[in-house]
Amino acid sequence: MSEAKKTILIPIDFTQQSLMAIRQSFNLARYTHSHLMLLHVYEKQGDERYDEIVKLTKQTEADSGITTEFMNVKGDVYKETNRIAEEINAHLVIAGIESHMRSSDIVGSSASKFIRECPVPIITIRGKEHRDGCENILLPIDLTPESREKVDLAIEFAKYFGAAIRILGVYSLSDEKYESQLHAYSHQVKQYVKSKGIACSNKSIAGDDTAETVVEYANKIEADLIIIMSKPDLTFTEFFHGTTAQHLIDISNIPVLSVRPRKRESVTHFSPF
Numbered sequence: 039m040s041e042a043k044k045t046i047l048i049p050i051d052f053t054q055q056s057l058m059a060i061r062q063s064f065n066l067a068r069y070t071h072s073h074l075m076l077l078h079v080y081e082k083q084g085d086e087r088y089d090e091i092v093k094l095t096k097q098t099e100a101d102s103g104i105t106t107e108f109m110n111v112k113g114d115v116y117k118e119t120n121r122i123a124e125e126i127n128a129h130l131v132i133a134g135i136e137s138h139m140r141s142s143d144i145v146g147s148s149a150s151k152f153i154r155e156c157p158v159p160i161i162t163i164r165g166k167e168h169r170d171g172c173e174n175i176l177l178p179i180d181l182t183p184e185s186r187e188k189v190d191l192a193i194e195f196a197k198y199f200g201a202a203i204r205i206l207g208v209y210s211l212s213d214e215k216y217e218s219q220l221h222a223y224s225h226q227v228k229q230y231v232k233s234k235g236i237a238c239s240n241k242s243i244a245g246d247d248t249a250e251t252v253v254e255y256a257n258k259i260e261a262d263l264i265i266i267m268s269k270p271d272l273t274f275t276e277f278f279h280g281t282t283a284q285h286l287i288d289i290s291n292i293p294v295l296s297v298r299p300r301k302r303e304s305v306t307h308f309s310p311f
Contacts, residue, residue: 043071043072043073044070044071044072044073044129044130045072045073045074045075045126045127045128045129046063046066046067046070046072046073046074046075046128046129046130046131046132047075047077047119047122047123047126047128047130047131047132048060048063048074048075048076048077048131048132048133049077049078049079049115049119049131049133050076050077050078050091050094051078051079051115052087052090052094053134054134055134055135055163055164056133056134057134058134058163059132059133059134059161059163060074060076060094060098061101062132062161062163062293063132064101064102064104065171065172065199066130066132066198067102067104068104069198069199070129070130070198072104072129072130073104073105073106073107074098074099074102074104074105074106074107075106075107075108075109075122075126075128076091076094076095076098076106076107076108076109077108077109077111077118077119077122078091078108078109078110078111079111079112079113079114079115079118079119080110080111080112081112081113081114082112083112086110087110088110091108091110092108094108095107095108109122116149116151116152117152119131119133119152119156120152120155120156120157123156123157123158124157124158128158129158130158130159130160130161131156131158131159131160131161132160132161132163133160133161133162133163134162134163134164135149135162135163135164135287150284150287153268153283153284153287153296154268154283154284154296154298155298156268156296156298157298158298159191159295159296159297159298160268160295160296161263161293161294161295161296162287162293162294162296163293164287164288164290164291171199171262172195172198172199172201172262172263173199173200173201173202173260173262174201174202174204174259174260174261174262174263175192175195175196175199175201175202175203175204175261175262175263175264175265176204176206176252176255176256176259176261176263176264176265176292177189177192177203177204177205177206177227177265178206178207178208178248178252178264178265178266179205179206179207179220179223179224179227180207180208180220181216181219181220181223182267184267184299185267187267187297187299188265188266188267188297189227189230189231191265191295191297192231192265193231193234193236195263195265195295196231196236197234197235197236201236201262201263202236202237202238202239203231203236203237203238203239204238204239204240204241204259204261205224205227205228205231205238205239205240205241206240206241206242206243206252206255207220207221207223207224207240207241207242207243208242208243208244208245208248208251208252209242209243209244209245210244210245210246211244217242217244220242221242224240224241224242225240227240228240241255243255247285248282248286249282249283249285249286249289250285250289252264252286253286253289253290253291253292256290256292257291257292261292262292262293263292263293263294263295264286264290264292264293264294264295265294265295265297266283266286266287266294266295266296266297267283267296267297267298267299268283268296268297268298268299283296
């Protein structure tokens, strides 16, 4: 990885979730040699809260020992966070999301659209529990080309934290062929992860609701992070009914790292075949 200083961007609205996102960033910033950028976005004049963001920035730097800066901009929080993330070439976004997404949130400037279109990997935190470290990373996989892209990122995070990777494949009992292919692929991914010096296990589970099956298993193994692929382009049906990724983010009490797929003409570094 490059030795250049990296930036972790944290949108702040002073809710409990956004303040927790700051504390969750400390260890990751140390491991990745990053500095922190707190971003406060206000909608109208008079809501700048300038003194508060200055105080929070100083307190964050004092608590963490990590260089911390801030930006205070006017606009829509979702649009501005994505714009700033690209502008400053952020390494990662960590966002506390307090309210549950609704079906209508898929349209317009919304949390779900914000996550889908984030130009860099984004960790969303909805649960109330502060996690100081990371021992278990859950990696749900399927047979899509996009699913492979998150494997190397999972390895990168596992190396930062000294964590194990737990691979999970979810299949339908009505599709025996898919189950067989998924199990074989999961085993290949496990061997690849182990070849990088990371402890790894794989498991396949039958489930009709993939998101709920993943979250239930994540809690069972006490996972500290779930890594998924976001989906920037929705089909007509997905536009009105949501996607598995959105549903998982909405119900997970465990932090979720969403990775936007590369354009398909790009070649991923990982290929187990």
